Amino acid sequence: MKTYFRLALRSLLLNKVRSLLTMVGIIIGVGAVIILTSLVGGLEKQIKQTFESLGTNSLFVFAGSVGNGDGGPTGLPVNKLTYEMVNKLKIIPGVVHASAIVELSGSAVYGNKELKNVELRAVDSNFDQIYNLEITRGRFFNQGEVSGGKMVAVIGETVRKELFPNQDPLGKELKLKDKRFTIIGVPEAKGSVFGQDSDKAAYIPYTTARQRFQVERPTYIFIKTTDTTVIKKVKRDVEKTLLRVLTADDFSVRTQEEGIKFFQNILGVLASALGGIAGVSLLVGGVGIMNIMFVSVTERTREIGLRKAVGANSRDILTQFLLEAMILSLVGGVLGVGFGILVSFGMSSFIDTSLNYLYVGLSFGVSAVIGIVFGVAPAIRASRLDPIIALRYE
Amino acid sequence: MYDYLCYTKTIIEVQNIVKEYTLGGTVFRALRGLNLKIDQGEFVSIVGKSGSGKSTLMHIIGLLDRPSSGSALFAGKETGHLADAELAKLRSNEIGFVFQSFNLLARTSTLDNVLLPAVYTTKNYEVKQKALDLLARVGLSDKLKNTPAQLSGGQQQRVAIARALMNDPAIILADEPTGNLDTKSGQEVLKLLEDLHQEGKTIVIVTHDDDVASNANRIVRLMDGEIVYDKSI
Numbered sequence: 001m002k003t004y005f006r007l008a009l010r011s012l013l014l015n016k017v018r019s020l021l022t023m024v025g026i027i028i029g030v031g032a033v034i035i036l037t038s039l040v041g042g043l044e045k046q047i048k049q050t051f052e053s054l055g056t057n058s059l060f061v062f063a064g065s066v067g068n069g070d071g072g073p074t075g076l077p078v079n080k081l082t083y084e085m086v087n088k089l090k091i092i093p094g095v096v097h098a099s100a101i102v103e104l105s106g107s108a109v110y111g112n113k114e115l116k117n118v119e120l121r122a123v124d125s126n127f128d129q130i131y132n133l134e135i136t137r138g139r140f141f142n143q144g145e146v147s148g149g150k151m152v153a154v155i156g157e158t159v160r161k162e163l164f165p166n167q168d169p170l171g172k173e174l175k176l177k178d179k180r181f182t183i184i185g186v187p188e189a190k191g192s193v194f195g196q197d198s199d200k201a202a203y204i205p206y207t208t209a210r211q212r213f214q215v216e217r218p219t220y221i222f223i224k225t226t227d228t229t230v231i232k233k234v235k236r237d238v239e240k241t242l243l244r245v246l247t248a249d250d251f252s253v254r255t256q257e258e259g260i261k262f263f264q265n266i267l268g269v270l271a272s273a274l275g276g277i278a279g280v281s282l283l284v285g286g287v288g289i290m291n292i293m294f295v296s297v298t299e300r301t302r303e304i305g306l307r308k309a310v311g312a313n314s315r316d317i318l319t320q321f322l323l324e325a326m327i328l329s330l331v332g333g334v335l336g337v338g339f340g341i342l343v344s345f346g347m348s349s350f351i352d353t354s355l356n357y358l359y360v361g362l363s364f365g366v367s368a369v370i371g372i373v374f375g376v377a378p379a380i381r382a383s384r385l386d387p388i389i390a391l392r393y394e
Numbered sequence: 395m396y397d398y399l400c401y402t403k404t405i406i407e408v409q410n411i412v413k414e415y416t417l418g419g420t421v422f423r424a425l426r427g428l429n430l431k432i433d434q435g436e437f438v439s440i441v442g443k444s445g446s447g448k449s450t451l452m453h454i455i456g457l458l459d460r461p462s463s464g465s466a467l468f469a470g471k472e473t474g475h476l477a478d479a480e481l482a483k484l485r486s487n488e489i490g491f492v493f494q495s496f497n498l499l500a501r502t503s504t505l506d507n508v509l510l511p512a513v514y515t516t517k518n519y520e521v522k523q524k525a526l527d528l529l530a531r532v533g534l535s536d537k538l539k540n541t542p543a544q545l546s547g548g549q550q551q552r553v554a555i556a557r558a559l560m561n562d563p564a565i566i567l568a569d570e571p572t573g574n575l576d577t578k579s580g581q582e583v584l585k586l587l588e589d590l591h592q593e594g595k596t597i598v599i600v601t602h603d604d605d606v607a608s609n610a611n612r613i614v615r616l617m618d619g620e621i622v623y624d625k626s627i
Contacts (some may be wrong), residue, residue, distance in 0.1 A: 002442065005511055007513070014501055195600070211623060246569060302497060303499055305497075306480065306497045306499070306510075307510070308485075309456070309457075309458060309485065309491050309497075310485070310486060310491065310510055310511040310514060310557070311482055311483065311485045311486020311511060311514035311515060311561070312482060312486075313479040313482035313483070313514075314478060314479070314482075314514070316482075316513075316514060345469070372470045387458050388453050388458050391493065391497065
């Protein structure tokens with residue numbers, strides 16, 4: 001076997017450029033599977049972290065019947081959530097906190113400087129504690145400012161840097177969606193979440209958003225319970241309360257765990273889909289190997305004839321050519337794994353990635369199998385050549 | 395397996411062999427009931443014009459092909475019923491081929507070309523040393539690393555002869571060994587074969603050239619698939 005391996009390696013090395021080019025298909029295929037799945041893995045990690053940072057005693061009320069963990073979203077729901085519901089949910093036993101969260105976006109303007117597409121979160125006064133928002137300058141808005149619908153805003157680090165590069169923003173007035181707000185605080189920078197700058201945001205009281213931006217509906221309602229033991233009971237009570245005014249299709253209540261699971265399911269499908277698409281390029285790589293092996297068999301017809309004349313039997317020839325195809329795809333697989341891991345590590349400096357070793361192993365395994373599958377036909381053709389005819393081949 | 399080669403005198407024997415090919419629906423008879431015996435230590439030329447059947451005969455003697463009917467024996471043993479793999483093993487251990495067009499592996503060193511038969515043999519011997527000895531024997535010790543493209547035709551054929559000797563075969567089959575060579579190189583190659591014969595090797599040359607054929611001790615002339623002349627000189 002060692003001899004055959006050396007033979008196969010030798011003839012591949014005789015055509016270095018060709019061998020390398022043949023491997024490119026496999027390298028790209030394996031690399032793409034690893035890169036894409038590690039991107040999805042990174043996204044999953046982010047989402048999980050975001051959910052987990054809220055604590056396991058959290059509940060979310062979304063508009064519409066959101067997929068329940070084993071299916072996808074059932075289309076775009078009509079939002080029937082109201083601010084009044086939040087007050088009703090607050091009095092359920094076991095609920096420590098319930099707040100409506102509105103997500104908007106618009107431009108932030110100060111003087112002649114403008115920052116577009118700022119994420120505008122309209123929230124309650126204790127949002128900073130719930131979402132672990134560390135205020136490093138100034139303060140977050142208080143209950144009084146929320147009740148009064150005051151025009152106050154807490155701006156993210158990116159907004160501060162862009163609009164107030166060399167001055168203290170506290171007390172300054174800026175325009176958010178064309179309305180004037182006084183800046184009262186700046187939280188600590190949080191960095192990017194999957195390529196999206198989470199500091200390119202501003203927080204305003206939800207009451208203000210409701211009055212000034214005519215936002216009739218909260219995007220979702222966030223509920224915190226006393227502890228995790230009551231979470232199931234609170235969930236049922238929340239559903240019961242909402243069912244008095246809404247139908248079951250109008251809302252869905254998710255625990256943090258369910259939320260994670262829901263996204264994990266979506267991302268699982270996404271990972272499989274992307275992995276599958278990348279896997280197709282692996283197949284294309286396999287066809288490339290088959291093609292070049294057929295060319296190689298034809299080119300080396302005389303060599304095959306000679307080998308048979310000096311004593312090689314069909315199996316010897318089959319083994320040699322099959323090994324060549326396998327080495328091509330295995331080396332391609334190894335290089336692809338290296339390429340994929342390198343790129344996903346490289347990307348991790350600006351986007352979250354998480355290597356999924358299952359897919360690393362899987363794509364490598366597939367590349368190994370591809371060598372056999374696509375190498376068999378050319379190897380069989382080589383092994384069946386009649387030595388007399390092969391020796392005469394010009 | 396073929397230890398009894400030492401005791402048996404006849405290496406090659408074909409009895410009443412017929413070889414037919416079907417070409418475009420018509421049956422072409424290349425060999426028509428041919429009988430031939432070659433003993434150990436003989437130097438035989440099989441000579442004939444193109445189409446006389448000499449190549450077909452060589453393929454059958456060399457175990458690359460089987461007769462349509464009749465029997466072919468190697469060292470007294472019938473080979474017609476042997477599986478391809480068994481024929482390959484016999485070829486590997488007992489037959490050395492020399493071809494008109496050398497058939498050396500391109501971009502492969504002289505040494506590796508000579509080593510090639512060792513890959514497939516079941517015989518046990520010091521492979522590398524044997525190859526070096528054989529290359530010394532054919533006068534190419536200084537060309538070990540050269541590829542065929544860097545050698546003259548005569549040198550290439552000498553490499554091919556060294557390769558044919560690698561597994562210490564019972565017989566050397568040379569198919570038009572001088573066909574691609576100039577007269578001088580051709581003479582050298584024939585001299586080499588003659589020397590091998592002197593050392594006791596059984597040599598069979600297949601050629602259309604009477605001058606080449608005359609180097610042998612026995613001439614077998616073929617015409618239209620039959621032996622028309624068979625005489626030792």
